[in-house]
Amino acid sequence: MPQRPDTRSGPAIDVAGLTKTYRSHHRTVHALDGLDLVVEPGTVLGLLGPNGAGKSTTVRILATLALPDAGVARVAGHDVVRDAAAVRRSIGYVAQKPVTRPLDTGRENLLLAARLHGLGRREAASRAAALLDAFGLTESADRLVRTYSGGMARKLDVAVGLVHRPAVLFLDEPTTGLDPEARAELWAELSRLADDSGMTVLLTTHYLDEADRLADQVVIVDRGRVVTRGTPDALKDQLxxxxxxxxxxxxxxxxxxxxxxxxxxxxxxxxxxxxxxxxxxxxxxxxxxxxxxxxxxxxxxxxxxxxxxPSLDDVYLHHTGRTFEASMTQAEVTA
CATH class of the missing domain: 3.30.70.980 (YebC, transcriptional regulation domain)
Structure with a gap:
């Protein structure tokens, strides 16, 4: 698994007053409305909220894939706007959609990612083999990715995000679309990853049980703002x-x-x-x-x-005035 990264002094992620608005011919969407967020090194933080709450927009800005309209964000000590290149060298990013090439093998995908990150040929081969073993993909390493199950393909996506040993890993709804068994398997791998690597992980999800299972800290976002934060147990105990x-x-x-x-x-x-x-x-x-x-x-x-x-759904209800399921339904209707 990845070596324990050297952590800088200060937060691994530090966000203040982040705003982002999307405009189209039909409407204006305030995706982020003054969002504040601090994540300490070595923490697994679950960013929880329904579709449209601002989770993916936050991750895209922190990963330098989108620019904020206002506010300041630093990742691994680097400003995401002024020092975007340094941020990219410091992070791994696993998007909602697959990033691997379906007509290449699992090993070939990892080798390509490693070389793109500057690893030499021998180091890339060693790193690919280690990640394939860590995620239980060694026996399937030389099969085309298009033959993988959904769970196997998602594990490979995560492995690609780890190939250069990032200090901060972004996982944007990593288990969406997986069946319960595949979700449970990926949860187990992610739990082990967090325990063994010591890296900072920001996990966005709309699965309450996923946040409860994986996250050290939970931040609930609603309509582009943070409504509450804390450990899952502390949030539930407050009720x-x-x-x-x-x-x-x-x-x-x-x-x-x-x-x-x-x-x-x-x-x-x-x-x-x-x-x-x-x-x-x-x-x-x-x-x-x-x-x-x-x-x-x-x-x-x-x-x-x-x-x-008390559950995290009760926490969400307490702070937003509606259940998480109702929020998801509303988001789908207004999308």
Missing amino acids: HGDGISIDLPDAATAALAASVAARVAGLREVGVDGRRLRARATSGAGTLPVLLAALDGAAVPVLAASLAR
Whole structure:
């Protein structure tokens, strides 16, 4: 795996007041609206938000693929605008779309990437072999990439991003489109990579469980701004208590259930998400039976009820006023 990079003093990523606006004939999109972000060396940071929240725009600016309209960003100690070449030498970037050549073999893709980064022929061959082994691709190394499964191809994309031992690695939604088994396999490889390499990793994702599993720190972005940040456990612990979820037959019944729930002692943050009633309680085990009895007394039919410790979805709901799923649906409708 990559050698532990030499870290500079100060943050690995330091962003202040970043703004970016895209204009077309039909509309203006404020992708970033004064975004601030600090990532310490050796940290795996999960940048979490729905499509259109500004995650990919942030990564493209930090990787010198787009210019900000305003604000300052430094990566590995280099300004992304004034010293873009130094930034590019310091980073690995794994985009959402495949970067490998499908009519070349896995080994050939890695050799090409290594040579483009200035490695000599012998060092490139050694580095390619090491990465193929690290990602479990040695047996497939001399097959054409077009014959790879989605999970194998994505592992190769990550390996290409690591070939020059970057100080900072950007992973832009690395598991989008993979089946659950392939996602789990890539998660395992990324976890091992983060533990072994000591490099700084910025991971963008719209999978809540992915951020919870991989990230040391989570930053939730909504409408181009940071709404909260912290470790996954700390963010969940801030909510104090259990989440209660009640599934109702339809939205009208859910609204009626919310009016009943608002009168139940011990419930807070009562809200409706489609056909689902959500609330929080300090003692969910004691409050849920009381809520169900109140709904029964009001002749409100309940399809299902659940009780859970706080999740990142609860954190998102708390800070944005809507669930992550609802945000994703809204982003798809307005895209």
